[in-house]
Amino acid sequence: xxxxxxxxxxxxxxxxxxxxxxxxxxxxxxxxxxx
Numbered sequence: 195x196x197x198x199x200x201x202x203x204x205x206x207x208x209x210x211x212x213x214x215x216x217x218x219x220x221x222x223x224x225x226x227x228x229x
Contacts, residue, residue: 198219
């Protein structure tokens with residue numbers, strides 16, 4: 195399992211097609227996981 199620098203829980207993620215609630219994992223300043 196990857197160790198993350200930051201986890202944002204229950205975030206609203208907006209794309210061109212949809213809006214979802216998801217957790218976001220950040221490592222070294224980049225988003226590395228959704229879900």
